[in-house]
Amino acid sequence: MEQLARKLREANVGKVLEQELLARHTTMKIGGPADIMVIPSSIEGVHKTLEIVKEQKVKWTAIGRGSNLLVSDKGIEGVVIKLGEGLDHLNVEETKVRVGAGYSLVKLATLLSRQGLSGLEFAGGIPGSVGGAVYMNAGAHKSDMSEIITRALVMLEDGTVEWLTNEELAFSYRTSVLQKQRPGIVLEAELELQKGDRDEVFAVIQKNKDYRRDTQPWNHPCAGSIFRNPLPSFAGNLVEKAGLKGYQIGGAKISEMHGNFIVNTGTATAEDVLCLIRHIKQVIQEQYGIEMHTEVEIIGR
Known part of the structure; x- marks a missing residue:
């Protein structure tokens, strides 16, 4: 090495x-x-x-x-x-936005809202990068990246670089073609937004940020939503109804604030979190007959 x-x-x-x-x-x-x-x-x-x-x-x-x-x-x-500094370039022309994969999604949403551009309000408070948002089709408040992206520049496994259109990215709920069928690295994205009233757009962004702050435990180390929503049910509601809020294994704890969040209380290991995920899956399966699937990406040795 x-x-x-x-x-x-x-x-x-x-x-x-x-x-x-x-x-x-x-x-x-x-x-x-x-x-x-x-x-x-x-x-x-x-x-x-x-x-x-x-x-x-x-x-x-x-x-x-x-x-x-x-x-x-x-x-x-x-x-x-x-992907971070070095891939955080940004160019805005009218309603067309070209942005590097390393750019902060929440920063982008806030900046564009101040310019009166609408379409990215759902991202207010989502603490990821543009590349990650494209990769997993990040979304909230009944919208997601598939609604605004026109194409993405992707480096595929063999090193070739291609522009993939919205259709070629094959978006669905929290997924894209880049996760399994065509693994690759998002380098930049092109978005198409709409002109809106600057004050109204900014107000929606702030409302969405406030909602996240009031309902999700981002003041503790966490990874965001642990499970995909098994629609029409919602993961957080199922965890809450099962009486699992506050349940803890080692340093990993199901948030008292939101059932679909696991927080690191300070000493959590990945194994603690995995044990907690397995426990939640088992309880929800036994109580409701619903199989839970993780939204958080689990990687490493």
């Missing part, structure tokens, strides 16, 4: 870190070390990184702001490519 790290540094791909704890890069503050973490300084940096990693036949994983991740206590094997 030392030789690989040296090659990456020589190629000037961006920041190269060895044995970097993923707990520093996830909103749950959980996760062991990455053998190597690369924070690319540009799209070209991502391309060079992937080229070198594939040449060396080493595993790679891409992450964003770490808000929908549970990383193993043993960390992640190979190279972790973190």
Whole structure:
């Protein structure tokens, strides 16, 4: 790995870190070390990184702001490519927005609302990156990324870069084609918004932010919604009705505030969280005959 790290540094791909704890890069503050973490300084940096990693036949994983991740206590094997600074460019022309995958989604929503652009109000308070939002079709308040994205620039596993249209991204509830059928890294996205009344749009953004603050435990380390909603039911309601709010295993606790959130009380391990997830699944299956599926992405050794 030392030789690989040296090659990456020589190629000037961006920041190269060895044995970097993923707990520093996830909103749950959980996760062991990455053998190597690369924070690319540009799209070209991502391309060079992937080229070198594939040449060396080493595993790679891409992450964003770490808000929908549970990383193993043993960390992640190979190279972790973190999209952030260097891929946070933004260009706005009328109602068309072209934005880098590393750009903060909530920051983007707030900025565009101040310009009177409507369509991204649902993202008020979603603490992820644009790339992650495209990858998982992030959404809230009866809307999601599929409603506003026209196309995304994606680097596929073989290193080729393609623009995929909204249709080609095959969005559905919290999923896209990038998760399984065509794995790849989102580099940037093009959005089409609508002109609206600046004060009205900004008011909706603030309302959505306030709602999240009042109903979700973002003042504690957490990863966001743990389970997908088994529609027409809602995961949080099922957990609450089952009497599981406040249930704790190790340092991982089901939030008293929202049943679909697990918080790190300060000492939680990934194993604590996984045990709690398994317990919730079992109880909901036994009580309601409903199979729960995780929305949070579980990665690592």
